[in-house]
Amino acid sequence: xxxxxxxxxxxxxxxxxxxxxxxxxxxxxxxxxxxxxxxxxxxxxxxxxxxxxxxxxxxxxxxxxxxxxxxxxxxxxxxxxxxxxxxxxxxxxxxxxxxxxxxxxxxxxxxxxxxxxxxxxxxxxxxxxxxxxxxxxxxxxxxxxxxxxxxxxxxxxxxxxxxxxxxxxxxxxxxxxxxxxxxxxxxxxxxxxxxxxxxxxxxxxxxxxxxxxxxxxxxxxxxxxxxxxxxxxxxxxxxxxxxxxxxxxxxxxxxxxxxxxxxxxxxxxxxxxxxxxxxxxxxxxxxxxxxxxxxxxxxxxxxxxxxxxxxxxxxxxxxxxxxxxxxxxxxxxxxxxxxxxxxxxxxxxxxxxxxxxxxxxxxxxxxxxxxxxxxxxxxxxxxxxxxxxxxxxxxxxxxxxxxxxxxxxxxxxxxxxxxxxxxxxxxxxxxxxxxxxxxxxxxxxxxxxxxxxxxxxxxxxxxxxxxxxxxxx
Amino acid sequence: xxxxxxxxxxxxxxxxxxxxxxxxxxxxxxxxxxxxxxxxxxxxxxxxxxxxxxxxxxxxxxxxxxxxxxxxxxxxxxxxxxxxxxxxxxxxxxxxxxxxxxxxxxxxxxxxxxxxxxxxxxxxxxxxxxxxxxxxxxxxxxxxxxxxxxxxxxxxxxxxxxxxxxxxxxxxxxxxxxxxxxxxxxxxxxxxxxxxxxxxxxxxxxxxxxxxxxxxxxxxxxxxxxxxxxxxxxxxxxxxxxxxxxxxxxxxxxxxxxxxxxxxxxxxxxxxxxxxxxxxxxxxxxxxxxxxxxxxxxxxxxxxxxxxxxxxxxxxxxxxxxxxxxxxxxxxxxxxxxxxxxxxxxxxxxxxxxxxxxxxxxxxxxxxxxxxxxxxxxxxxxx
Ligand SMILES: Cc1cc2nc3c(=O)[nH]c(=O)nc-3n(C[C@H](O)[C@H](O)[C@H](O)COP(=O)(O)OP(=O)(O)OC[C@H]3O[C@@H](n4cnc5c(N)ncnc54)[C@H](O)[C@@H]3O)c2cc1C
Ligand code: SF4
Ligand code: SF4
Numbered sequence: 001x002x003x004x005x006x007x008x009x010x011x012x013x014x015x016x017x018x019x020x021x022x023x024x025x026x027x028x029x030x031x032x033x034x035x036x037x038x039x040x041x042x043x044x045x046x047x048x049x050x051x052x053x054x055x056x057x058x059x060x061x062x063x064x065x066x067x068x069x070x071x072x073x074x075x076x077x078x079x080x081x082x083x084x085x086x087x088x089x090x091x092x093x094x095x096x097x098x099x100x101x102x103x104x105x106x107x108x109x110x111x112x113x114x115x116x117x118x119x120x121x122x123x124x125x126x127x128x129x130x131x132x133x134x135x136x137x138x139x140x141x142x143x144x145x146x147x148x149x150x151x152x153x154x155x156x157x158x159x160x161x162x163x164x165x166x167x168x169x170x171x172x173x174x175x176x177x178x179x180x181x182x183x184x185x186x187x188x189x190x191x192x193x194x195x196x197x198x199x200x201x202x203x204x205x206x207x208x209x210x211x212x213x214x215x216x217x218x219x220x221x222x223x224x225x226x227x228x229x230x231x232x233x234x235x236x237x238x239x240x241x242x243x244x245x246x247x248x249x250x251x252x253x254x255x256x257x258x259x260x261x262x263x264x265x266x267x268x269x270x271x272x273x274x275x276x277x278x279x280x281x282x283x284x285x286x287x288x289x290x291x292x293x294x295x296x297x298x299x300x301x302x303x304x305x306x307x308x309x310x311x312x313x314x315x316x317x318x319x320x321x322x323x324x325x326x327x328x329x330x331x332x333x334x335x336x337x338x339x340x341x342x343x344x345x346x347x348x349x350x351x352x353x354x355x356x357x358x359x360x361x362x363x364x365x366x367x368x369x370x371x372x373x374x375x376x377x378x379x380x381x382x383x384x385x386x387x388x389x390x391x392x393x394x395x396x397x398x399x400x401x402x403x404x405x406x407x408x409x410x411x412x413x414x415x416x417x418x419x420x421x422x423x424x425x426x427x428x429x430x431x432x433x434x435x436x437x438x439x440x441x442x443x444x445x446x447x448x449x450x451x452x453x454x455x456x457x458x459x460x461x462x463x464x465x466x467x468x469x470x471x472x473x
Numbered sequence: 474x475x476x477x478x479x480x481x482x483x484x485x486x487x488x489x490x491x492x493x494x495x496x497x498x499x500x501x502x503x504x505x506x507x508x509x510x511x512x513x514x515x516x517x518x519x520x521x522x523x524x525x526x527x528x529x530x531x532x533x534x535x536x537x538x539x540x541x542x543x544x545x546x547x548x549x550x551x552x553x554x555x556x557x558x559x560x561x562x563x564x565x566x567x568x569x570x571x572x573x574x575x576x577x578x579x580x581x582x583x584x585x586x587x588x589x590x591x592x593x594x595x596x597x598x599x600x601x602x603x604x605x606x607x608x609x610x611x612x613x614x615x616x617x618x619x620x621x622x623x624x625x626x627x628x629x630x631x632x633x634x635x636x637x638x639x640x641x642x643x644x645x646x647x648x649x650x651x652x653x654x655x656x657x658x659x660x661x662x663x664x665x666x667x668x669x670x671x672x673x674x675x676x677x678x679x680x681x682x683x684x685x686x687x688x689x690x691x692x693x694x695x696x697x698x699x700x701x702x703x704x705x706x707x708x709x710x711x712x713x714x715x716x717x718x719x720x721x722x723x724x725x726x727x728x729x730x731x732x733x734x735x736x737x738x739x740x741x742x743x744x745x746x747x748x749x750x751x752x753x754x755x756x757x758x759x760x761x762x763x764x765x766x767x768x769x770x771x772x773x774x775x776x777x778x779x780x781x782x783x784x785x786x787x788x789x790x791x792x793x794x795x796x797x798x799x800x801x802x803x804x805x806x807x808x809x810x811x812x813x814x815x816x817x818x819x820x821x822x823x824x825x826x827x828x829x830x831x832x833x834x835x836x837x838x839x840x841x842x843x844x845x846x847x848x849x850x851x852x853x854x855x856x
Pocket of ligand 2: 325328483486487491492546831
């Protein structure tokens with residue numbers, strides 16, 4: 001029997017765009033991470049006005065709200081906590097305007113990242129941030145998590161590509177942050193919003209920068225018999241003065257899992273492989289590819305394969321980008337971290353990470369954006385196994401501590417969400433957390449926008465807790 | 474309440490969401506309940522948490538086109554088709570999911586004489602303008618010329634609706650096979666229906682009964698060629714459906730007709746001149762995602778016509794066997810995307826290796842032909 005909140009939402013949107021049946025709600029309990037919550041109601045607005053209506057009605061009934069795009073987030077950002085109104089943007093999926101000359105596109109938040117790139121490909125342009133989930137995730141979700149991707153090594157992460165954002169704030173009003181002009185006046189609130197994970201409101205229209213597609217590109221696959229050799233090659237390439245467009249590493253286990261899916265000819269017996277891409281003008285690309293191959297050889301690369309054509313290149317990237325999905329071939333659940341460590345300490349951190357997993361009798365794999373030191377240590381497990389969650393949690397905590405001790409940070413790109421929230425005190429002091437809480441408070445004084453995410457409870461009063469409370473619901 | 478699904482299959486989805494954009498019903502709705510990931514989550518809710526079968530769960534399952542695009546793109550190789558068939562089998566046996574009138578409809582497909590008579594009646598009805606266009610039927614022939622066997626190098630599977638409504642396609646396929654030097658044997662009445670629609674509807678026993686009949690209709694060792702992608706996928710799946718060595722052996726003999734021809738493409742005549750129009754290739758889901766034999770269509774057809782690819786990565790057209798008849802609105806919304814993708818190619822002729830897709834797209838006003846009808850036309854023009 002629908003309650004008053006549901007009835008009001010149905011009247012404001014349309015009955016079929018407001019879901020409240022138990023089974024329907026179950027499907028919105030989680031994102032691509034492992035934490036589950038519970039939604040009170042799920043709605044699908046079509047316009048900024050409808051998003052405003054959702055926010056206002058939620059408030060009128062004393063409910064918080066949680067924005068959601070495609071639900072591919074890995075940190076629990078879109079997991080509904082405190083029985084919120086879940087506001088899904090997937091039906092707001094129009095590309096509103098493409099300005100070829102200024103290379104700017106205005107899009108609705110539910111446009112899929114790869115759809116945007118496909119739709120401007122004929123203009124010789126693309127949208128540069130390319131998270132591995134790019135076929136599925138929304139531009140709104142990318143903005144909210146400040147997504148990175150393999151090619152962000154050269155091109156920069158999402159924040160470098162977002163010019164302006166129309167936002168429905170926590171009180172239901174609309175604000176335009178940033179602007180398409182070079183230097184909009186005032187504080188860069190656009191910068192504050194990017195990466196805010198739904199805690200500062202909902203993006204309803206986004207102006208993104210489009211990037212010219214480079215005329216030439218070379219993709220190389222280097223194959224190593226030791227992780228150390230691969231890691232040394234990563235540092236060596238950068239030290240040689242080359243910034244590849246992408247520089248990705250996969251360890252032995254993940255390489256095998258991926259190969260079993262794509263059949264791209266990844267070496268099943270390698271200890272690690274590097275996927276390196278250089279782009280630019282043809283002559284420069286040739287030279288850079290040569291340097292990459294040489295550095296690899298010096299550090300013991302067994303072979304270097306250069307993708308012969310676009311099809312081979314696409315297949316290699318498909319392998320890399322399916323890595324998280326492909327691990328279910330080994331076990332059905334994964335838990336991953338997203339820490340960034342200084343490139344020079346990669347080898348040392350990696351060996352500690354493997355050691356921690358071994359001690360907890362867990363299977364550990366590594367696939368990551370090596371170029372910027374953004375690790376993705378993945379623990380794979382079967383949740384049905386008795387007592388496994390405790391070991392996963394304990395290992396996770398040790399891993400993140402090891403990364404932070406090596407001078408790293410918590411999240412390179414997936415965001416903090418729910419999952420990494422209680423690790424925040426590992427890298428931020430009380431004063432830092434308090435400052436962040438105040439910024440959030442300025443946007444959302446009543447705490448209704450995606451509550452409990454990002455900042456640990458008590459960030460404003462020094463009452464910090466380390467245990468990921470409720471994190472394994 | 475349980476769905477009787479294999480827990481290991483059900484647990485294998487990691488909820489990564491990489492399948493979402495490839496699912497036609499998710500593309501149209503943007504809703505989890507209409508996505509592979511959401512459907513799996515709903516199956517889990519029933520099997521593991523006792524959610525009811527009737528109501529929403531049935532609705533979510535029924536809206537799936539069973540195109541299996543999700544299965545082909547899933548990096549975890551979740552066997553979605555098998556899970557969905559299992560869920561529907563439980564629905565069909567434990568609920569009123571397949572009411573009597575629907576079951577009766579499916580049974581007609583296995584009774585070929587009845588189907589032919591009914592089809593003639595429909596054809597007369599069309600002449601009298603008694604059959605509404607939105608039913609999406611092609612213009613049926615009043616008289617069907619009988620097919621005549623030409624040898625015994627290969628079998629041609631003739632099927633139910635395909636034989637009743639599109640026998641001219643079989644005739645064209647036989648002429649192309651003859652041009653490649655192959656004598657074609659035709660099955661007896663046992664090969665009346667492959668049972669794919671029954672299996673998709675959860676009527677597994679009916680499907681198994683039909684499968685046994687089909688196997689019996691193709692004695693010997695000769696390859697069994699199929700010119701309808703949906704039937705071909707079903708025949709290739711008999712090994713799993715029946716679980717017997719005989720069935721598995723039979724499935725190994727089954728090939729899509731393009732698959733067989735592609736290996737012998739040099740035996741086909743060199744065209745005097747190519748097909749005059751650009752042809753857009755539409756990949757039937759059960760050829761691309763299930764049989765993974767879509768490249769062979771290009772090998773064969775490309776010898777005779779200039780081809781252009783669609784930019785939708787094989788997104789389903791919405792035909793889905795009986796789907797377009799059962800969910801006309803959703804099927805039309807899905808088709809609109811396909812029609813737009815075809816329009817972007819600029820081609821006016823579309824090649825589709827599945828009669829269901831061809832009929833469904835033809836209703837939207839497109840000129841859709843079986844790839845081998847185009848090949849046949851070029852070969853005959855060259856004489
Ligand atoms: C296989 C796989 C690979 C991945 N690879 C990468 C990668 O390489 N790099 C990377 O950065 N991430 C990666 N991710 C994580 C994820 O895809 C990104 O975080 C992505 O940006 C999430 O987008 P989404 O639309 O799915 O958002 P959701 O998961 O739905 O939401 C993510 C967060 O954004 C908020 N949000 C969503 N839409 C809006 C909006 N319109 N306004 C305000 N807040 C909003 C939500 O509340 C939530 O906090 C990967 C995930 C998977 C499953
Ligand atoms: S079905 Fe496969 S692709 Fe889809 S969410 Fe599950 S694991 Fe990912
Ligand atoms: S079979 Fe097709 S319609 Fe059904 S869930 Fe998979 S992709 Fe979607």
